[in-house]
Amino acid sequence: MATQTSDLLAAAASPTVAVVRAIADEQLDLPTPCRGYAVRDLLNHLFEVVMNFQALAAKRPVEWADKPDHLTDDGWRDRFAAETRRLADAWSDPSALEGVSPGMGIPQATVGGMVLLDLTVHGWDLAAATGQPYRPAPEAVAELHELVAQLGPNARKMGIFAEQVPADAGLSGLDRLLCDTGRDPAWSASA
Structure with missing residues (x-):
């Protein structure tokens, strides 16, 4: 069975997994557009998000305080791909979307x-940090504009999003989404 959420997660995972697979070990200490995070830090954070949100789909408690290093061996790229598949599977049960x-x-x-x-x-963050192209799932980007509008004010108060970056009218859907989450779509490590 599938839900709209699981379909969107599977679509969004594909370009992010491609970026993760192409990150070279020597790029792990590069800065990212996500303030305070090097590539290694952001990869570990994304691993935790993907794994914890599998548990949240099943309405099980999660522990955010644990910060293990998921990049300790050469298999971490394949493990990330496997965890994103598990994530989409976890949200494919309609009961995952019910209630609070x-x-x-x-x-x-x-x-x-x-x-x-x-x-x-974060797929874009990692691509920008490592000089890779990034083409997110258009259906995911379209879905996220409303969510960011809903969560944005509180997320900015909590420091999850930075202040919005002014967006030109002609920006792509992804670039507008980045601006709304406090990212400059023109960010580069050399700037």
């Missing part, structure tokens, strides 16, 4: 959107 998240106190459907946002935006 016991761990987060918000609707489960919003929780599913949050992990979609992380996969999409």
Whole structure:
């Protein structure tokens, strides 16, 4: 069975997994557009997000305080791909989208959107940091504009998003999404 959320997660995972697979070990210490995160830090964060949101789909508690290093051997790229498949599978059960998240106190459907946002935006962060092209799933980007508008004010207060970057009218959907989450679409490590 599948849900719209699981379909969107599978679509969003594909370009992000491609970026992750192409990250070279010597790029792990590069800065990213995600303030305070080097590539290694952001990869570990994304691993934690993908794994914890599998548990959140099942309405199980998660532990955010643990910060293991998921990049300790050469198989981490394949493990990331496998975990994103598990993530989409976890959200394919319609009951994953029902009710309020016991761990987060918000609707489960919003929780599913949050992990979609992380996969999409952090995929861009990693691509920008490592000089790779990034073409997110257009259907995911379209879905995320409404979510970011909904979550944005509180996310900025909590420091999850930076202040919005002014967006030109002609920007792509991804670039507008990046601006709304406080990222400059023109970011580069050399700037």
